[in-house]
Amino acid sequence: MDRLEQKIINCIEQHRDEIITIGRDIFTHAEMGYKEYRTAQIVADRLRQLGIEPQTGLAVTGVKGYLKPRCSGPIVALVGELDALPIPAHPDANPETGASHCCGHNAQIAGLLGAAIALTDPEIAQALDGNIAFMAAPAEEFVDTEFKVGLIQKGTIRYCGGKSELIRIGAFDDIDIAVGHHISPNLPGYQLANGTSNGFVNKVVTFHGKSAHAAGSPHTGVDALNAAMLALHAIDLQRETFRDADSVRIHSFMPRAGTAINVIAEETCIESSVRGKNIPAMQDASRKYDRAIRAGAIGLGCTAEIVTVPGYLPTVPLDDPGLLTGVLQDLSAEGQTRGYHYPVDYCNADSHTAGSTDFGEVSSILPLYQFNTGGYTGELHNSNVRVTDEQLAYVETAKIFALTAYRLLKNQAEAAKKVLAGFHPTLTREEYFAFMEENDRTEVYPPASER
Template sequence: MFSAAAKVQPKVVTWRRDIHQHPELGNNEVRTAKLVADHLRKLGIEVRTGVAKTGVVGVLKGGKPGGVVALRADMDALPVAEQTGLPFASKVTTTYNGQTTGVMHACGHDAHVAILMGAAEVLAGMRDQIPGTVVFLFQPAEEGPPVGEEGGAPLMVKEGVLENPKVDAVFGLHVVPGEPGKLLWRPGPMMAASDRYEIKLKGKQTHGANPWSGIDIASMQAEVVLAFNQIAARQINVTRTPTILTVATVHGGVRYNIIPDDFTLAGTLRTFDPELRKDVMQRAEKAVESIAGRYGGKGQIEWGTPNPVTTNDPALTARMKPTLARAAKGNVKDDIDYITGAEDFSYYQQKVPGLFYDLGIGFPPGVNHSPMFNVMDEGAMEVGVRAQALTALDFLATTAK
């Protein structure tokens, strides 16, 4: 299997660079999906397209009876203008939320797709030896679907990707800045639950020279930002688990001497504890309402569709530790700190036991979601191919026994 992974590695690099140069936002991964589907069909893998909008599902039936394991890769890019200077850098632009912006694989999903395409080729080449079935999940919109649309892992699950055939376990990986080829994870909760929110504040428009004639909504929104900082830093027991409440965008006003009617704020809540999550949400709602009321205005917070905590099944994680160590030739860390980023892989884990792990790809000038993010050491992707293929093989082999 190691030699097969090494043999497919040049293809993995080529696929990754091609996908990187042609990024597509969530629910619009048409070109990427065609590349994946064409490859799987050439391997003799059963293919379903149009799953959860633009997703691709491949089913590889082994030569022996056994269980069913799923391997997942996300395909979508981000609305980021690339600044890496790579010869295969993205030049794609789009209109996003009313603004013209670049489109970039700033979170490494290009590598995820290429790695799973490589693992599919390795596994297809040894199908007669596989005791069971491998399901390949190429998922759209992990970063979130367009406003007003369904998408991502919730829609994949809703459309039955874990049911036909019925999946026994699911595995996925994510590339991160770090030692090239090192695999990292932790049992139990690993990545935070994520809640998106939007706050709408309503005041009374007036001249900037006469703030007493209206409602000073600019000061109102400033107090909301400060209150949110206090909630996370001073009102929550920070010794339990990480809790983050971030205000990321503030929009309001069109002219320097007009205090506007409206302000809109948006941001994210990250938690690991369901009770803490509920507590923070209630505190945030109370803060918005009370601050707006004190100014004589109105305020309302709306919460978007959440991502649950990404939780690695402890028994499955312990069972697969030797497999991941073999894939990385011992270069692993199985007790990493909590990660406050979020992953909709958690929706699969709510249905079947799952294991999600990270793959180090060197140290780019920028972290994930930065315009400078890059897979610095493409050789690390070979470890990813081995890890994806081996977790499937070893899970099925031990299940068959």
């Protein structure tokens, strides 16, 4: 640790109580995606107090503030997520909306603001040969979709994912490198999070048949429930074609499946997520899914409307996450001198989760460092999530954010420049937009000409 790194740590320790207060306050005032007005206000207000005039209302509620008004050199974005989940059973759930921080995003915002407190120290800011963007991103959780689809129909947003939307409006255009955090319940310390995750598209399928008396005259009806069953079976029969390495997941539910026992179902609906570890695998599974739906429709004489909604992209790990590894190891050692015992754990590129995050989009277009911290118990997305170590959850998160940015940008931004020189994006921004457009479509099968 150099002198300024020590200064960063001391500064964050001095503001420990404030950082914890922010984490607690957001935890007990959870808000759902694209509705995080209060949380966004906390971010904007605190940045203003630090002398940063942020952009607000980005992708509805997003906030972005630069450490320096103007600056040459690389720009590192520290990204925290604003949103919560609809889990009203949590004791700290928002009593009006049922929103609760069962994914721990409150710790990201506490860490982000804690890092801003340290990095705005004039001596530290001066030592950075580049700029830092403090970014609070809305709507990471792919929930509350009816509300989000309403925003899309009104033209307020185009995509459900907050970071997808931030990319779309150009908020990442000037960003060279991003840093993201997530909590990991029951983790005793820090974790390098350089693994992979699935990407996905969602499907909303509606079969249209014809109602009839189910016992008296089924021959005059067209059974949309049977079409859905045949389609789901055909989807299952595809599974042997999915390679283990591609980690394909297709999971569905039926929000509508007819109206009564003695009525042939006129309309049924299947909603599904189609996930895969890479874009070709997602595309392949998506094509097979659509084919299976068409089989159900043609087999029973229904029509099927297949709405494909773009979700998130697979997360691409960094070739060399060594800089972040160094931060975690050094901080762990430094913490020992303060009586903290936070070991470092490593989640490397060979570690895969079949779930998804819109950090996947970010990792596809620019280098992304990600880390986890513990400090919570329970399970993500479960009402049993509790904060048990605020130092680890909030204060250590702030240190890791700040130290990572500092190490990237100190000494003429030598480290950041090296990362950028070695980085090859999976997609250009244009290819990303093309991918999103291609997966934003509605098909009615069979087409009118073939009915």
